[in-house]
Amino acid sequence: MRTVTKDNITQAFLDYCSDDTEPRVRFVLEKLVSHLHDFVRETNLTHAEWRKGLELLEKTGDMTDPERNEFVLMSDVLGLSSLVDMVNSPDEGTPSSVLGPFHILGAPDLPVGGDMKQDNDGAAVIVKGHVRNPDGEPIKGAEIEIWQTADNGLYSNQDNQQTEYNLRGHIMVGDDGLYQFSTIRPAPYTVPGDGPVGELLRATGRHPWRPSHLHFIITAPGYRSLVTEVFPSDDEYLDEDAVFGVREQLVMEYVEQNDVTAIPDGMEIAERLQAPFFTVDFDFVLAEEA
Amino acid sequence: MRTVTKDNITQAFLDYCSDDTEPRVRFVLEKLVSHLHDFVRETNLTHAEWRKGLELLEKTGDMTDPERNEFVLMSDVLGLSSLVDMVNSPDEGTPSSVLGPFHILGAPDLPVGGDMKQDNDGAAVIVKGHVRNPDGEPIKGAEIEIWQTADNGLYSNQDNQQTEYNLRGHIMVGDDGLYQFSTIRPAPYTVPGDGPVGELLRATGRHPWRPSHLHFIITAPGYRSLVTEVFPSDDEYLDEDAVFGVREQLVMEYVEQNDVTAIPDGMEIAERLQAPFFTVDFDFVLAEEA
Numbered sequence: 298m299r300t301v302t303k304d305n306i307t308q309a310f311l312d313y314c315s316d317d318t319e320p321r322v323r324f325v326l327e328k329l330v331s332h333l334h335d336f337v338r339e340t341n342l343t344h345a346e347w348r349k350g351l352e353l354l355e356k357t358g359d360m361t362d363p364e365r366n367e368f369v370l371m372s373d374v375l376g377l378s379s380l381v382d383m384v385n386s387p388d389e390g391t392p393s394s395v396l397g398p399f400h401i402l403g404a405p406d407l408p409v410g411g412d413m414k415q416d417n418d419g420a421a422v423i424v425k426g427h428v429r430n431p432d433g434e435p436i437k438g439a440e441i442e443i444w445q446t447a448d449n450g451l452y453s454n455q456d457n458q459q460t461e462y463n464l465r466g467h468i469m470v471g472d473d474g475l476y477q478f479s480t481i482r483p484a485p486y487t488v489p490g491d492g493p494v495g496e497l498l499r500a501t502g503r504h505p506w507r508p509s510h511l512h513f514i515i516t517a518p519g520y521r522s523l524v525t526e527v528f529p530s531d532d533e534y535l536d537e538d539a540v541f542g543v544r545e546q547l548v549m550e551y552v553e554q555n556d557v558t559a560i561p562d563g564m565e566i567a568e569r570l571q572a573p574f575f576t577v578d579f580d581f582v583l584a585e586e587a
Numbered sequence: 588m589r590t591v592t593k594d595n596i597t598q599a600f601l602d603y604c605s606d607d608t609e610p611r612v613r614f615v616l617e618k619l620v621s622h623l624h625d626f627v628r629e630t631n632l633t634h635a636e637w638r639k640g641l642e643l644l645e646k647t648g649d650m651t652d653p654e655r656n657e658f659v660l661m662s663d664v665l666g667l668s669s670l671v672d673m674v675n676s677p678d679e680g681t682p683s684s685v686l687g688p689f690h691i692l693g694a695p696d697l698p699v700g701g702d703m704k705q706d707n708d709g710a711a712v713i714v715k716g717h718v719r720n721p722d723g724e725p726i727k728g729a730e731i732e733i734w735q736t737a738d739n740g741l742y743s744n745q746d747n748q749q750t751e752y753n754l755r756g757h758i759m760v761g762d763d764g765l766y767q768f769s770t771i772r773p774a775p776y777t778v779p780g781d782g783p784v785g786e787l788l789r790a791t792g793r794h795p796w797r798p799s800h801l802h803f804i805i806t807a808p809g810y811r812s813l814v815t816e817v818f819p820s821d822d823e824y825l826d827e828d829a830v831f832g833v834r835e836q837l838v839m840e841y842v843e844q845n846d847v848t849a850i851p852d853g854m855e856i857a858e859r860l861q862a863p864f865f866t867v868d869f870d871f872v873l874a875e876e877a
Contacts, residue, residue: 299826300835303673306666309831315792322790328630330665332622337670340618347671351658358648358658368641368648375620376596380627381637383593500612502605536589541599545590 307334353493360492369398370494374503379541387521387584389431394525394542397512399452404442407466410563412479417464419448419481421574422551425561427474428515428581435474436583439517442467443478446509450486479566482551482575483509485532488539498539508534508543513581520583527579551575597624643783650782659688660784664793669831677811677874679721684815684832687802689742694732697756700853702769707754709738709771711864712841715851717764718805718871725764726873729807732757733768736799740776769856772841772865773799775822778829788829798824798833803871810873817869841865 301309310330314323336342360367372378378395386393407413414421428439444465446452453459470476487505488494498505510526528535528543529551535543554560555572564570591599600620604613626632650657662668663685672683697703704711718729734755736742743749760766777795778784788795800816818825818833819841825833844850845862854860 299833299838301666301669301673301828301831301833303670306670306673306831310666313791313793313827318791325630325632325636326791328626332626333665333667334670336618336622337667337674340615341674342615342671344671344675346615347662347668351656351662354644354658355648355651355656358645358651361645361648366641366645368644372637372641375623376591376600377623377627378637379591380593380596380624381632381634383591383596384627384631385634501603501608501616503603537603538591541591541596543589543591548589 303338307331310334353496356493365489366398367492367494370488370492371497373397373540374488374494374497376541382524387587390521390582390584391523391525392544392546393523394544394547395540396514396524397526397540399454400442400444400512400514401454401462401465403462404444404465404467405462407443407468407478408565409468409471409475410477410561410565411466411468412564412566413443413464413466414480414566415463417447417481419484421479421566421570422482422577423477423479423561423564423566423574424511424549424577424579425475425477426577426579426581428470428476428517428583429474430520431582431584435470435472436517436520437470437472437474439470439474439476439515439520439583440467441470441476442512442514443480444512445480445483446486448481448484450484477561477564479564479570480511482529483511485509485534503539504534504537505539506534506537507539508532510542511549515581515583517583519586521586523581523583525581529577549577549579551577593628597621600624643786646783655779656688657782657784660778660782661787663687663830664778664784664788666831672814677877680811680872680874681813681815682834682836683813684834684837685830686804686814687816687830689744690732690734690802690804691744691752691755693752694734694755694757695752697733697758697768698855699758699761699765700767700851700855701756701758702854702856703733703754703756704770704856705753707737707771709774711769711856711860712772712867713767713769713851713854713856713864714801714839714867714869715765715767716867716869716871718760718766718807718873719764720810721872721874725760725762726807726810727760727762727764729760729764729766729805729810729873730757731760731766732802732804733770734802735770735773736776738771738774740774767851767854769854769860770801772819773801775799775824793829794824794827795829796824796827797829798822800832801839805871805873807873809876811876813871813873815871819867839867839869841867 357367428436453463510528515523527549647657718726743753800818805813
């Protein structure tokens with residue numbers, strides 16, 4: 298195209314892509330470039346703003362290393378990560394939510410009824426429920442991975458005072474689909490504010506807090522894998538999660554118990570648990586594989 | 588917002604921004620996030636594609652250093668840099684075009700009629716014209732900066748065989764607005780293909796070539812500064828510039844001359860120039876300051 302103008306540049310981009318471009322690549326790029334061009338046109342973006350945007354991307358790159366990915370965090374606080382989760386979620390079953398950057402492979406096995414609290418500080422919680430299919434039937438042999446923060450708001454891989462797999466577990470449910478384990482209440486925490494993401498949050502008057510939550514990955518043959526997180530109903534940041542992860546169906550009721558008779562059968566922690574503590578009853582529903 | 592959905596997440600983002608966010612920041616972010624969210628919804632972007640996008644950004648960061656900015660190059664090949672130029676261009680006067688990454692400060696003074704070719708290989712060109720206002724009157728005291736590639740397609744700051752300011756000059760025009768200088772024909776060149784930008788070009792079957800061009804920055808008191816580049820009319824990449832910089836009004840006619848009588852008066856190179864050589868006559872028009 299000899300004369301590129303602000304009105305034909307999007308078409309010029311498409312014309313430059315060869316006809317044998319893989320169709321999905323072409324479609325995704327067409328949409329991306331069309332939206333970026335519209336963004337520039339609708340804002341009459343100045344050179345100074347364009348440079349500022351590029352500087353933010355450069356700084357985001359500078360903050361990113363194998364231990365910390367500031368691009369993922371930027372995607373999180375812009376709502377992009379959560380939106381990608383949502384457009385890929387099946388209509389049935391428990392909603393998915395952001396995986397986050399703190400998952401690690403190799404969580405230790407935890408029997409049904411096992412204790413993940415061990416000697417961690419924090420309020421004790423017994424979490425139980427069933428893994429079910431959309432008809433409400435238990436799913437035999439579902440596998441559950443759990444990870445969460447310690448009472449100081451840090452995950453084990455952020456905190457060298459914790460052992461590698463502290464507050465991480467892997468449960469294989471039985472034929473009844475039941476899972477249960479004891480742990481501590483997770484703590485709210487802030488996303489890191491020392492990089493471009495912090496700059497963005499401050500420029501828009503947003504706080505960096507995430508509501509406290511337990512992470513779950515649940516898998517079972519014949520079902521879609523579920524990556525999600527669940528939130529205590531009394532968390533103060535439930536209505537304003539910095540990374541847009543909360544869904545009404547992912548809110549767990551924490552019930553305060555003042556009597557040890559409320560401890561379910563089969564809990565390893567039963568002998569040493571004293572009231573008060575919390576119980577949570579929460580079922581996960583997996584969608585069938587497409 | 589307690590239940591974020593794919594339909595309300597854009598509004599949730601806006602609700603989270605505080606009311607005292609600087610209005611332009613809010614507007615630009617609103618447009619950016621709206622378009623990025625629409626992009627995810629319209630493509631049903633998969634997790635794998637989202638990760639691929641983040642990986643490309645990470646690699647772009649890895650390739651970027653004080654000597655080379657892969658983010659700018661990515662912006663260039665997506666047409667964003669050129670579009671930012673266009674939305675900021677006045678309606679009157681010579682169109683602007685991309686500054687590019689090869690400009691350096693401190694180009695040496697060149698008198699009107701001076702020689703920038705020196706002992707560079709390449710076909711000799713005499714470039715002349717006037718700097719005018721929109722009424723066609725010469726602009727006294729306009730300043731012109733010029734930079735270009737050597738015959739090997741490299742700028743002096745890409746090539747340690749060239750001196751620091753080779754093929755760079757700064758001309759102060761006189762009362763008649765006339766500029767003229769001798770140089771060599773610039774050479775077409777490729778944008779670097781060893782990073783994510785190269786990956787993008789290959790994935791879409793695009794070549795990495797830019798048509799040959801001379802860069803100009805022209806400034807004068809009372810007028811808008813013009814950053815532009817001009818292209819020989821016979822360049823084979825004129826209709827498909829990898830960075831979308833070509834405008835019809837920026838195409839210069841290179842006229843082949845077979846007689847030294849075609850050398851204009853006042854050219855320093857006159858004594859040693861032999862035919863054939865090229866002449867170019869091109870006027871620049873500066874818009875008045877807003």
